[in-house]
Amino acid sequence: MADWQTLSDRVDNVAPSATLAVDAKAKAMKAAGVDVIGFGAGEPNFPTPDYIVEAAANACRDPKNHRYTPTPGLPPLRKAVAAKTLRDSGYEVSPDQVVITNGGKQAVYEALQVIVNPGDEVIIPTPYWTTYPEAVKLAGGKPVEVFSDAEHGFEPSVEALEAARTPRTKAIMVNSPSNPTGAVWSEETMRAVGEWAVEHHVWVLSDEIYEHLTYDGVKTAYIGAVVPEVRDQLIVLNGVAKTYAMTGWRVGWLIGPEPVAKAAAKLQGHMTSNVADVSQQAALTAVAGPLDAVSQMRAAFDKRRKTIVAALNDIPGVTCRTPKGAFYAFADVRELLGRPVGPKGSVAKTSADLAALLLDEGHVAAVPGEAFGAPGFLRFSYALADDDLAEGMRRFKVWVG
Ligand SMILES: Cc1ncc(COP(=O)(O)O)c(C=O)c1O
Known part of the structure; x- marks a missing residue:
């Protein structure tokens, strides 16, 4: 771009959303036919409850809500x-x-x-x-x-x-x-x-x-x-x-x-x-x-939380404390850095490198701690289907070797 076309300092100083970037890369790989398990996105995998959708559909049909x-x-x-x-x-x-x-x-x-x-x-x-x-x-x-x-x-x-x-x-x-x-x-x-x-x-x-x-x-x-x-x-x-x-x-x-x-x-x-x-x-x-729908989701998340924390701690070089809220497991991966990991013996210097390797080689998407001011960690959202969660953890373990 020519000098006069430079963008504002304001926007240049902003880092892109790393969580959205991981999710976008995982989705692009999926679209290209790669079977990726995505632990990146922070969104429940449940549909919006029916009665809420119904209210929206009714509102949609009434022109007074078109303004x-x-x-x-x-x-x-x-x-x-x-x-x-x-x-x-x-x-x-x-x-x-x-x-x-x-x-x-x-x-x-x-x-x-x-x-x-x-x-x-x-x-x-x-x-x-x-x-x-x-x-x-x-x-x-x-x-x-x-x-x-x-x-x-x-x-x-x-x-x-x-x-x-x-x-x-x-x-x-x-x-x-x-x-x-x-x-x-x-x-x-x-x-x-x-x-x-x-x-x-x-x-x-x-x-x-x-x-x-x-x-x-x-x-x-x-x-x-x-x-x-x-x-x-x-x-x-x-x-x-x-x-x-x-x-x-x-x-x-x-x-x-x-x-x-x-x-x-x-x-x-x-x-x-x-x-x-x-x-x-x-x-x-x-x-x-009511809060019934979130109670049901909470029960499902709770089960996944236990599964994912156990699975992460079962991977040599990974430790994860049991979180008490939200739907994220924040795993310490520092022991996996600076030494060969994965079937190709790749070396990750940082958790950002590790996340990139895990996605490219292991087809598992997680967000590196750098995105949250905490290098050395990977964030896994467990708001995904039980089967995907189990498969993603299996792949991570196999990939680490
Ligand atoms: C801590 C926190 N605050 C706010 C939001 C914003 O959520 P939304 O803009 O989708 O309502 C998120 C979404 O990931 C979040 O994790």
Whole structure:
């Protein structure tokens, strides 16, 4: 490209989504006739429940739903999100605090656009969901990684947060249950982080999209419930994607203090306007309805979780702690690096190399830890069919040899 055609620094500074890239490569290999088992995508393999699809189909047939809706969302849906927050998180929010977004991803993006000024720092507990640092950068902010390891359950200590805090610290991202680790922060950790944020006037962005996917009797601790004083500086990010198997419908939301919600709606008014009306009607039926479907999915995921963790630990050189939430197994593969692996004796220097080799030679797609700020790990989504899971693990083991 000629000089005058160079793209913006803003977009040049953004890394592509590694999770989407792995998924795209696996799908391209499949399309070319290669039988790939994909552990890359973070989406339930279940269909959206019938009654939700039915509500959408009915909404589709009614011309009154063929129009723009208010930018921050259909009033009944905003009300239902407020009611759901009281039901699940145990505290009250007003529908005026809710903005319906194009998926949880847009909620993350808007929240950061609304609060971050150029040079502001956002603390990101690491391993993190791959989008967070890029969304911080797109807002002109500086991502500040605070790493916590598997031995500490991937939960950050307040000492580590405090060591990372500067006068420019504007916000902290909280994501529990976590993508990619499956960690569910304890109530004590939530309390400590919430109190630290209150004391130091740090915004808390709490991504609760996996709230209903927890196992072994562990429950999601909601920071806004555990530390009520944090609510004036709390922005909750959530959506229907994972709870109701609705990734493709693109409905999420943010809940913040009213000025934040108003600012997010103002921004959205110039970006995407409202979320598709029919999708909002489907989300309304989902959010206002029962949690039976997610209970069924949770039972299926729980079984797969046990299977995959056992299978990973059975592969020489791989160790994986049992995650308590979401649908990801985050395996430590450092022992497989720097030495010959696979039938061809290939040497992977990094987990990114290892993921590439595993895909090319073993036909198994996993996302390298580099995508989450944690080199040396591979993330396996276990939201895939039982047979595929078993076959993928068999291939991984055979490939390692
Ligand atoms: C932690 C986390 N937050 C938010 C999202 C966004 O989900 P969506 O935009 O599909 O609602 C995802 C999806 O993978 C996620 O893993």
